Amino acid sequence: MFHNRARVVNQRDLLELPLQVQLVDKTSSDCNQTGTQLLAIYSSLQESFGDLHWWPADTDEEMVIGSILVQNVAWKNVVQAIELLRDQGRLSFRGIFETSQEELEKSIRSTRFYRTKAKKLKAFATYLNDRHDGSLKNLLSIPMHPLRIELLNIYGIGRETADDILLYAAHQPSFVIDTYTVRIFERLGYSPPRNEYEFWRSWFMKHLPAEPRLFNQYHALLDRLGHHLCTTHNPRCSICPLQSLCTFAISPKNGSVSSSPHALF
Ligand code: SF4
Numbered sequence: 001m002f003h004n005r006a007r008v009v010n011q012r013d014l015l016e017l018p019l020q021v022q023l024v025d026k027t028s029s030d031c032n033q034t035g036t037q038l039l040a041i042y043s044s045l046q047e048s049f050g051d052l053h054w055w056p057a058d059t060d061e062e063m064v065i066g067s068i069l070v071q072n073v074a075w076k077n078v079v080q081a082i083e084l085l086r087d088q089g090r091l092s093f094r095g096i097f098e099t100s101q102e103e104l105e106k107s108i109r110s111t112r113f114y115r116t117k118a119k120k121l122k123a124f125a126t127y128l129n130d131r132h133d134g135s136l137k138n139l140l141s142i143p144m145h146p147l148r149i150e151l152l153n154i155y156g157i158g159r160e161t162a163d164d165i166l167l168y169a170a171h172q173p174s175f176v177i178d179t180y181t182v183r184i185f186e187r188l189g190y191s192p193p194r195n196e197y198e199f200w201r202s203w204f205m206k207h208l209p210a211e212p213r214l215f216n217q218y219h220a221l222l223d224r225l226g227h228h229l230c231t232t233h234n235p236r237c238s239i240c241p242l243q244s245l246c247t248f249a250i251s252p253k254n255g256s257v258s259s260s261p262h263a264l265f
Contacts, residue, residue, distance in 0.1 A: 055164075067164040
């Protein structure tokens with residue numbers, strides 16, 4: 001789960017974001033009703049939260065390392081580990097490859113499950129070294145579908161992490177699903193035939209334009225909403241930008257998801 005990764009947004013950032021307008025123009029001609037609803041949700045979030053500039057990393061290697069470290073821990077813990085790795089000259093897969101498991105564990109101790117995560121980082125570094133001459137750029141140059149399969153075959157890379165890497169390092173239009181996304185859209189009244197990662201991902205990708213910048217910002221906005229407003233307990237619906245669109249918020253029970261959700265497929 002991701003927390004507090006947004007950089008400071010100023011008014012100039014908002015004024016320089018023509019993407020939203022481009023997408024609305026596109027929906028009027030060739031997207032379906034669900035796509036229009038998804039873009040309306042996006043627009044409401046965008047208007048409230050602005051451009052969040054994900055992923056907060058200076059290099060693709062830092063992004064991938066962060067995507068492994070953030071598994072099951074708050075982002076603030078990851079920042080500590082990233083800074084320590086940077087200070088130690090280990091914030092690269094070459095650096096990780098040349099660092100012992102024991103030393104790596106010490107560097108990332110702030111991220112919980114640090115022994116397992118050190119193994120995952122070493123596995124990724126070894127994979128790059130053995131299969132791509134140590135070059136992340138080589139790996140990321142593979143087309144999206146085969147790259148996703150390849151990433152999922154690396155130890156420690158699950159679906160969410162693979163899609164993070166595809167979207168935020170390879171800049172491919174692969175929609176990222178996480179706990180926040182599922183909770184928010186279930187409360188909005190959407191329900192897939194099977195509540196599984198691939199169903200949710202396919203649904204978003206079927207109904208949204210395959211635009212990496214849109215997917216980038218959409219996931220960041222959902223993270224912001226899920227972390228600050230649409231929380232597991234006592235969601236703050238009264239100040240949520242999606243309140244007027246949300247089945248949960250307008251339910252008489254106000255605590256249960258509607259019995260007649262939108263069909264996903
Ligand atoms: S209105 Fe409430 S339940 Fe609906 S998305 Fe917003 S915070 Fe979540």
